[in-house]
Amino acid sequence: MAHRLLVAAAAALLLLLATAQPWLRFVLTIALSTGLAVLGIMMLLRAGQVSFGHALYVAAGAYTVAFLRPHSGEALFLVLAGAVVATGIGLLVGLFVTRYRDIFFGMLNLAFSMVAWSLLEKLYALTRGTDGIRVARPEVAGLALEGPAYEWALLLLALALALTSGGLVARYLRTPAGEALGAVKTRETRLEFAGISARRVLLQAYLVSAFLAGVGGAIAALATLHVTPLLAYWTHSGELVFVAILGGTGHVLGPFLGAVVFELVRVYAAASFPDAWQMILGLVLLGIILAATRGLVGLVDDLLARFGRRA
Amino acid sequence: MSEALLTARGLVLAFGGVRAADGVDLEVAEGEVLAIIGPNGAGKTTFINMVTGYLRPQAGSIRFAGREIAGLPPRRIVKLGIARSFQIPQLFTDHTVLANVALCLAARAGFWAPRTPLGGASREARARAILEGLDLAHLAQTRADQLDEGARKLVDIAMALALEPRLLLMDEPTSGVAAAEKHAIMDRLLRALRARGVTAVFVEHDMEVVARHADRVAVWSQGRILAEGPPAKVLADPVVRREVIGVEGVAVPC
Numbered sequence: 417m418a419h420r421l422l423v424a425a426a427a428a429l430l431l432l433l434a435t436a437q438p439w440l441r442f443v444l445t446i447a448l449s450t451g452l453a454v455l456g457i458m459m460l461l462r463a464g465q466v467s468f469g470h471a472l473y474v475a476a477g478a479y480t481v482a483f484l485r486p487h488s489g490e491a492l493f494l495v496l497a498g499a500v501v502a503t504g505i506g507l508l509v510g511l512f513v514t515r516y517r518d519i520f521f522g523m524l525n526l527a528f529s530m531v532a533w534s535l536l537e538k539l540y541a542l543t544r545g546t547d548g549i550r551v552a553r554p555e556v557a558g559l560a561l562e563g564p565a566y567e568w569a570l571l572l573l574a575l576a577l578a579l580t581s582g583g584l585v586a587r588y589l590r591t592p593a594g595e596a597l598g599a600v601k602t603r604e605t606r607l608e609f610a611g612i613s614a615r616r617v618l619l620q621a622y623l624v625s626a627f628l629a630g631v632g633g634a635i636a637a638l639a640t641l642h643v644t645p646l647l648a649y650w651t652h653s654g655e656l657v658f659v660a661i662l663g664g665t666g667h668v669l670g671p672f673l674g675a676v677v678f679e680l681v682r683v684y685a686a687a688s689f690p691d692a693w694q695m696i697l698g699l700v701l702l703g704i705i706l707a708a709t710r711g712l713v714g715l716v717d718d719l720l721a722r723f724g725r726r727a
Numbered sequence: 728m729s730e731a732l733l734t735a736r737g738l739v740l741a742f743g744g745v746r747a748a749d750g751v752d753l754e755v756a757e758g759e760v761l762a763i764i765g766p767n768g769a770g771k772t773t774f775i776n777m778v779t780g781y782l783r784p785q786a787g788s789i790r791f792a793g794r795e796i797a798g799l800p801p802r803r804i805v806k807l808g809i810a811r812s813f814q815i816p817q818l819f820t821d822h823t824v825l826a827n828v829a830l831c832l833a834a835r836a837g838f839w840a841p842r843t844p845l846g847g848a849s850r851e852a853r854a855r856a857i858l859e860g861l862d863l864a865h866l867a868q869t870r871a872d873q874l875d876e877g878a879r880k881l882v883d884i885a886m887a888l889a890l891e892p893r894l895l896l897m898d899e900p901t902s903g904v905a906a907a908e909k910h911a912i913m914d915r916l917l918r919a920l921r922a923r924g925v926t927a928v929f930v931e932h933d934m935e936v937v938a939r940h941a942d943r944v945a946v947w948s949q950g951r952i953l954a955e956g957p958p959a960k961v962l963a964d965p966v967v968r969r970e971v972i973g974v975e976g977v978a979v980p981c
Binding site: 587588590591592593594595596598599601602603605606607608609610611612613 | 818822833840
C-alpha cells in the first residue's frame with residue numbers, strides 16, 4: 417500500500433517538476449526511457465545475472481524508429497515496432513546467452529552489443545555511420561504536435577508506459593516464474609530437480625527485458641529525434657547497470673528512481689562542473705554502495721519504516 | 728503378477744578406476760520403505776543420482792512404473808513421479824520456507840501461469856499443510872538461510888514432498904538432526920509418506936533408525952548389493968555386521 421502511494425507521489429512530483437522547469441520535460445522523458453530499460457536489467461539481477469550488453473536492445477528500439485519513420489508517422493506505432501524488433505533480437509540472442517551464467521552471461525551480452533555497435537558504425541549506406549539518422553517528428557495518437565505540446569505528449573506517454581510496465585513487472589515478479597528468478601540465483605539445480613527449466617525462467621525474463629529496453633530506446637529516439645551508434649556502445653550498457661544498482665532491485669520503483677536521480681545529477685553536475693561530472697556520478701554511486709546496499713529504493717523503504725513506527 | 732515400482736538391473740558406473748556401481752540389481756515394491764546402508768564410498772548416493780537422472784549409468788537399466796528411465800534428464804524423471812531430497816539441503820536461500828515449498832508445489836502445476844501469484848491462497852494453504860505434517864509450520868515465514876541444520880534437512884524433504892511423488896528418495900534424512908529427535912522426526916516423516924501412499928527409499932547411517940523404521944534393508948558395499956531383506960535379519964548377519972556396521976559403529980554416535 418505504502419508503495420502505491422509512493423508511486424503516485426513520485427509521478428505527481430515528476431509532473432510538477434516538468435511544469436516548473438520546462439527544459440526538464442526532455443530530461444525526465446529520457447530518464448523514464450532509461451528507467452524502462454533498467455527495469456528489465458533489474459529482473460535479470462534478481463536471477464543474479466548482470467548483462468553488460470542491454471544497450472543493444474535500446475539501440476534496436478531506437479534504430480527501428482529511425483528506419484520506419486519514413487514509412488509511418490505515428491509515434492505509438494513506432495514505439496510498438498521498436499519493442500517488437502528488440503524482443504525478436506532478444507529471442508535470438510537470449511536462446512544462446514541463457515545457457516551461460518555470471519561472467520560468461522555478462523561478457524556474451526557485451527560481445528553481441530559490440531557486434532551491433534560496429535555494424536551500426538560500418539554499414540554507412542544503411543545507418544549513416546557515426547553521423548546517425550535524424551528522425552522527423554511524428555504525430556502522437558494522430559495529433560500533429562509542435563514544441564512544448566510534443567514534449568508534454570512524449571513525457572506523458574513515457575510516464576504512462578513506465579507506470580504500466582512497472583505494475584505488470586511487479587505482478588510478474590510475484591508469480592512462480594518471477595519468484596523463481598531468485599531461485600536461479602541461489603539454487604538453480606534444485607529447480608531442475610523440481611522439474612523446472614532454469615533456462616526458461618531466465619529466458620522469459622530476458623525477453624521481457626529486451627522488450628522494455630526496446631520501448632525505452634524508441635522513446636529516447638522520439639525525444640532526441642536523432643539516433644547514433646553510441647546507443648549500442650558498451651558504456652551505455654554499463655550506465656544501465658549503474659542505474660540499476662543506484663536505484664536498487666527491491667522494488668520496481670527503484671529503476672525509475674535511479675534513472676531520474678542519475679539524469680538530474682548528470683545534468684546539474686555537467687552544468688556546474690563540466691570537467692568533473694563523471695567523478696561526481698562515481699562518488700554518488702560509491703556513497704550509495706557504502707551507505708545503502710539496497711539502493712535508493714532501500715533508503716526510501718527504511719525511511720518509510722521509520723515514519724511508520726513513529727506514526 | 729505385479730511389477731515392482733522401481734527395478735534396477737545391472738547398473739554400472741565407474742569414475743576412473745572407482746566403480747561406484749558395479750552391477751547393482753534392486754527392486755522396490757510400491758508402498759514399501761527401503762533403507763540403504765553401507766560404508767562411505769559404497770555407491771549409495773550414486774544410486775540415487777542415477778535413478779533421479781543426475782548421473783547416467785554406463786550400463787544397465789532402470790525401470791520405473793513400467794518405463795525405462797535410465798539416462799533421462801532430472802526434469803523428465805521428476806515429472807514421472809520420482810522426487811529426491813539431498814544429503815546437503817538444497818534450498819532457495821533468499822526465499823522464506825513457505826515460498827520454498829510453494830515453488831515446488833507450483834512446479835507440479837501452474838508454474839508458468841502468468842497471472843496467479845506464487846503465494847495464492849490455495850497454494851499457500853497446501854504449502855502450510857505440508858509444513859504442518861513435518862511440524863515445521865512455525866518456520867513458514869523464516870528465510871531459508873536462517874534455519875539450523877536439522878530444520879534445513881526437513882524443509883528439503885518438505886520440498887520433495889510438495890512435488891507429490893510416487894517414489895521419494897532421501898539421502899541421509901536424519902544426518903545433522905539432533906540424536907534425541909531422530910526417531911520422532913522419522914515417525915512423523917513416515918506417517919506423512921504412508922498417508923500419501925508414497926514409496927520411500929532412504930540412505931541411512933544410524934542402525935537404530937533403520938531397525939525401527941524400514942520395512943526392508945539393502946546393504947551396499949563397493950558398488951554392489953551385499954545383502955538385502957528385513958532389518959532384523961540383515962542387521963544380524965555376521966558378514967554385514969563385520970563389513971558395514973563394524974566400520975560405521977566408530978563413526979556414528981548412538
